[in-house]
Amino acid sequence: MKTEELWKQYEEQRFKISAYHLVLGTTFYDSDTIAPEKGRQYRNERMAYLEGEVFDMETDPKFIELRETLYNREDLPEQKKQILKWELKDLESFRYIPKDLYVEYNELTMNSNVAWKKAKNANDYKMFEPYLLKIIDLSKKMLQYRKGDLQGYDVYLSDYEPGMTVEKYDRFFDLIREKLVPLIKKISAAPQIDTSFTNRFYPADQQRKMMKKIMDYMQFDWEAGVLGETEHPFTSSLSKYDDRVTTHYYENNLLSSIFSVIHETGHATYNYQVADELAETYVFDNMSSGMHESQSRLMENYLGRNSAFWDNLYPEMVKLFPQQLSDISQQQFVDAANASVCSLIRTEADELTYPLHILIRYEIEKGIFDGSIDVNDLENIWNDKYEEYLGIRPTCASEGILQDVHWSGGSFGYFPTYALGSGYAAQFIHAMRKDLDIEACLSNNEFGKIKEWLKEHIHKYGGYYLPQQQIKIATGEEFDPQYYIDYLTEKYSALYKL
Amino acid sequence: MKTEELWKQYEEQRFKISAYHLVLGTTFYDSDTIAPEKGRQYRNERMAYLEGEVFDMETDPKFIELRETLYNREDLPEQKKQILKWELKDLESFRYIPKDLYVEYNELTMNSNVAWKKAKNANDYKMFEPYLLKIIDLSKKMLQYRKGDLQGYDVYLSDYEPGMTVEKYDRFFDLIREKLVPLIKKISAAPQIDTSFTNRFYPADQQRKMMKKIMDYMQFDWEAGVLGETEHPFTSSLSKYDDRVTTHYYENNLLSSIFSVIHETGHATYNYQVADELAETYVFDNMSSGMHESQSRLMENYLGRNSAFWDNLYPEMVKLFPQQLSDISQQQFVDAANASVCSLIRTEADELTYPLHILIRYEIEKGIFDGSIDVNDLENIWNDKYEEYLGIRPTCASEGILQDVHWSGGSFGYFPTYALGSGYAAQFIHAMRKDLDIEACLSNNEFGKIKEWLKEHIHKYGGYYLPQQQIKIATGEEFDPQYYIDYLTEKYSALYKL
Numbered sequence: 001m002k003t004e005e006l007w008k009q010y011e012e013q014r015f016k017i018s019a020y021h022l023v024l025g026t027t028f029y030d031s032d033t034i035a036p037e038k039g040r041q042y043r044n045e046r047m048a049y050l051e052g053e054v055f056d057m058e059t060d061p062k063f064i065e066l067r068e069t070l071y072n073r074e075d076l077p078e079q080k081k082q083i084l085k086w087e088l089k090d091l092e093s094f095r096y097i098p099k100d101l102y103v104e105y106n107e108l109t110m111n112s113n114v115a116w117k118k119a120k121n122a123n124d125y126k127m128f129e130p131y132l133l134k135i136i137d138l139s140k141k142m143l144q145y146r147k148g149d150l151q152g153y154d155v156y157l158s159d160y161e162p163g164m165t166v167e168k169y170d171r172f173f174d175l176i177r178e179k180l181v182p183l184i185k186k187i188s189a190a191p192q193i194d195t196s197f198t199n200r201f202y203p204a205d206q207q208r209k210m211m212k213k214i215m216d217y218m219q220f221d222w223e224a225g226v227l228g229e230t231e232h233p234f235t236s237s238l239s240k241y242d243d244r245v246t247t248h249y250y251e252n253n254l255l256s257s258i259f260s261v262i263h264e265t266g267h268a269t270y271n272y273q274v275a276d277e278l279a280e281t282y283v284f285d286n287m288s289s290g291m292h293e294s295q296s297r298l299m300e301n302y303l304g305r306n307s308a309f310w311d312n313l314y315p316e317m318v319k320l321f322p323q324q325l326s327d328i329s330q331q332q333f334v335d336a337a338n339a340s341v342c343s344l345i346r347t348e349a350d351e352l353t354y355p356l357h358i359l360i361r362y363e364i365e366k367g368i369f370d371g372s373i374d375v376n377d378l379e380n381i382w383n384d385k386y387e388e389y390l391g392i393r394p395t396c397a398s399e400g401i402l403q404d405v406h407w408s409g410g411s412f413g414y415f416p417t418y419a420l421g422s423g424y425a426a427q428f429i430h431a432m433r434k435d436l437d438i439e440a441c442l443s444n445n446e447f448g449k450i451k452e453w454l455k456e457h458i459h460k461y462g463g464y465y466l467p468q469q470q471i472k473i474a475t476g477e478e479f480d481p482q483y484y485i486d487y488l489t490e491k492y493s494a495l496y497k498l
Numbered sequence: 499m500k501t502e503e504l505w506k507q508y509e510e511q512r513f514k515i516s517a518y519h520l521v522l523g524t525t526f527y528d529s530d531t532i533a534p535e536k537g538r539q540y541r542n543e544r545m546a547y548l549e550g551e552v553f554d555m556e557t558d559p560k561f562i563e564l565r566e567t568l569y570n571r572e573d574l575p576e577q578k579k580q581i582l583k584w585e586l587k588d589l590e591s592f593r594y595i596p597k598d599l600y601v602e603y604n605e606l607t608m609n610s611n612v613a614w615k616k617a618k619n620a621n622d623y624k625m626f627e628p629y630l631l632k633i634i635d636l637s638k639k640m641l642q643y644r645k646g647d648l649q650g651y652d653v654y655l656s657d658y659e660p661g662m663t664v665e666k667y668d669r670f671f672d673l674i675r676e677k678l679v680p681l682i683k684k685i686s687a688a689p690q691i692d693t694s695f696t697n698r699f700y701p702a703d704q705q706r707k708m709m710k711k712i713m714d715y716m717q718f719d720w721e722a723g724v725l726g727e728t729e730h731p732f733t734s735s736l737s738k739y740d741d742r743v744t745t746h747y748y749e750n751n752l753l754s755s756i757f758s759v760i761h762e763t764g765h766a767t768y769n770y771q772v773a774d775e776l777a778e779t780y781v782f783d784n785m786s787s788g789m790h791e792s793q794s795r796l797m798e799n800y801l802g803r804n805s806a807f808w809d810n811l812y813p814e815m816v817k818l819f820p821q822q823l824s825d826i827s828q829q830q831f832v833d834a835a836n837a838s839v840c841s842l843i844r845t846e847a848d849e850l851t852y853p854l855h856i857l858i859r860y861e862i863e864k865g866i867f868d869g870s871i872d873v874n875d876l877e878n879i880w881n882d883k884y885e886e887y888l889g890i891r892p893t894c895a896s897e898g899i900l901q902d903v904h905w906s907g908g909s910f911g912y913f914p915t916y917a918l919g920s921g922y923a924a925q926f927i928h929a930m931r932k933d934l935d936i937e938a939c940l941s942n943n944e945f946g947k948i949k950e951w952l953k954e955h956i957h958k959y960g961g962y963y964l965p966q967q968q969i970k971i972a973t974g975e976e977f978d979p980q981y982y983i984d985y986l987t988e989k990y991s992a993l994y995k996l
Contacts (some may be wrong), residue, residue, distance in 0.1 A: 039740025119743035242537025
């Protein structure tokens, strides 16, 4: 059969699978945002079944053969070959897993997510522990069904960030430990920035209005996306033009929703700006986690915590919270948004201590997979590491080991990409500065220029390139974490007058 | 193979199909409530594909054979036989339709729904007309693929209300025409009730709070349902414990959201109260439209427009709208909620003129299918009939032929069930009064007693019985529309002091 005809067959099959992804993705979103609790069991059983259907379609020997045949065709155009390459790579991550195990694992993670929420609300790790241990157990078991050169934790690290291994992450985190821990110590000893006003009462309804303004400023396309509310903020792009962003409102915390919304809008913008010709291909979802986090953290930290970002928005915010903010200047607000304080919650951590939160999770995950830590003692290990690296010890599980959703979904290997993405972002910003006066764009309400730069240099490619290649395309250089270290050192030395 | 084993196979297949219904239902709900416009094409194409998958599963010759074999097994328990009976009946409605036509029709209705919304907003019937004509065309075409004794419009009437035909509906509507038109004329000549305060400004946010109170009063289980917002209110039960109710807020109309919410909560309550042993079988969704409307209209009109319903709620409402309602007594409010005025919008029509709105739609649908009216002149025909029966002529399409969503979904034969359901409801209320002091229940905040009565006499059976059987079980009598006529005559003669 002609290559073109085979490709058409392939596209038909991908269309079918995309239909399942769409409705399952919608149902997941619905489930996390509004679906009633008592319908959960009925829903989860059926979602697990359909996940199994997708698994069957993806691992159908005929479909595997079709893709492998196509991939080896000499006359397959380069772009199509590249798209297939990533698809075949991902296929490796589950093609040898027995279906029963796959479905069991999916159902387990759905139920674990429920258990995690309950445990977090009840502030009781023991309620979640049996689920976590089972997830760890199955995650290890599934490694037996992986072929290829990688072993153990490396397998999962590479799933989320192709090319990354324990060895490479160790080097990255060594640098962070070596350079940032002393800086953080110095800052702890310096005069502190007043952040107390951020914990005044900020009614959720007013926060909602502020989020609308922030997303308008970031030129979010409301005809192609929505902002919902969940326990844990996330972004889910059901298609290029259907980007779902969520946040959570805490009425005694002004900063939480603001920076989670800027962060998630960064993810959504990446998806929204993938070139049309790639948006219905496999590479639409193939951006690595590190690359995706680089875009969310670039918006959150490098732009959102920049004073110029607030030149237009801060006066609007004061109008929404006149009693709470009339005595606070823009500079005080921006300083508070950048204040570095060793704290317990990752998602609310400042830019400087943030990578240490990740380092802790990385060390724990690494220990889980190399067997060097006792999985029955995870809560203590968590608390010990916070004491060691950040000098504070969680006193309750919801501010400790239960704070993050990730492990309830079995996403081992994901966390490290948060720190890595922040590292990528520093290098992207450095490159962007050669072409754009970032502060002028922010101040002049020209966020579109920044989005355009990101689109042209990064977003339009989707996940077409490996992260390492993509970084080189966008910046002309290999990834160099020194940009990240330099940026943090310079910024925080100035802020704290060290 | 043993009957039990066959039944198990059957249940497995139904489980699979129910998984598709769940995710498609969720995606429909999402699409109507929050999904962004620009994602619609991508979404609709995929939903249409999955509808086709469901069609394939339902019409799979092996599955048909399995059900027919089971149905004919002597040792199949009666309950299971009955469940299968309804499933096989519904199968008849699509089993001979070519799949391409089926998918085309589904895609058409999804796109028509979008076109209808746009046309309604633009107040331009011409924007919707080509879609409607195409739907009519395909609806007629699909009749060719129906077997059985019924022809034309009777086929669709019987789909929504088994046992009903043009002949029977003609008799029902003749009675309405004969008895209610003169009553309405008398009322038009009598002194009118002041309803002007219902058009004061009622902010949507306050209305949202009021809906919560109303649904609390009706003992809606918030862990098993949600209230969303759509252009056109509806209820979609994704499972027994996942009942989605929607409404629409008009800030210059107090009554619209209130009575649509009470109405939809009636639908949701029916689904919620189906017996557990039936809730995951085919009869969960098998209630006829007339039966379902009887439950929604029973709540909306017979309970919601009863003064005792407001003994607890009206003071709460005045607290929410102190400026708008402080000069209005509960009696004035209830009178206004019952005022009969010939008006253009069906969903906001009073109880008395409501069946005439249905009569008009019934006559038009009947004419479409028997060829007696020109489908290219529907807007005029619509307007003429409003002038004839209600004495007022729509001056714009959004208040005329574009007001209802139903035709955009191809739901011909559905409208008549609204009037029929109101008729059933009168008979149910008459029976309920023998066991319960309804006004005392309402006044004493004991809505649960009413729900319990409905559960025991109607809801728990789901769609297990034919409407005619169900009415006899609940009331001990055959359906008799005279209860409805008597109720309306008595109520409105008293209200207008005729």
